[in-house]
């Protein structure tokens with residue numbers, strides 16, 4: 001994808017030289033395929049710093065965009081600001097298979113950017129930190145009070161709600177006995 005390529009001709013083999021660039025674009029392809037994704041066509045801003053070092057080009061990248069997610073507790077769709085930072089060395093002569101290389105006069109930020117975004121997208125997104133989730137009996141979104149009073153945990157709901165909910169249930173149910 002050309003959109004992710006950075007021209008490094010003017011700092012190639014010139015250790016100490018540095019370039020900073022910013023740009024925004026619509027993502028040509030989606031990132032992620034779980035509950036949280038950055039869909040194709042979403043706006044993304046990139047801040048890129050390229051430093052020429054002896055071994056190659058060191059890229060420091062900050063990406064800002066919007067993730068689209070389904071809440072793991074109440075199953076509601078929501079969007080939220082999403083930011084990720086990473087640093088990657090593009091070597092002139094990559095020595096290992098997993099190392100990225102300089103290709104002619106450019107580096108391709110797409111593979112490390114994709115890795116960083118997909119890793120940082122939440123595996124179990126929640127629409128808000130105190131989302132009470134679904135009522136295990138009616139399937140409706142619970143209000144926070146009812147959620148706090150109810151000790152009934154549907155196994156399916158617990159699996160969706162994940163560790164946060166399990167931890168709070170544990171502390172509520174056994175906290176007084178264990179301490």
Ligand SMILES: [Zn+2]
Pocket residue numbers: 071072073074075076126127128131132133
């Ligand atoms: Zn929710």
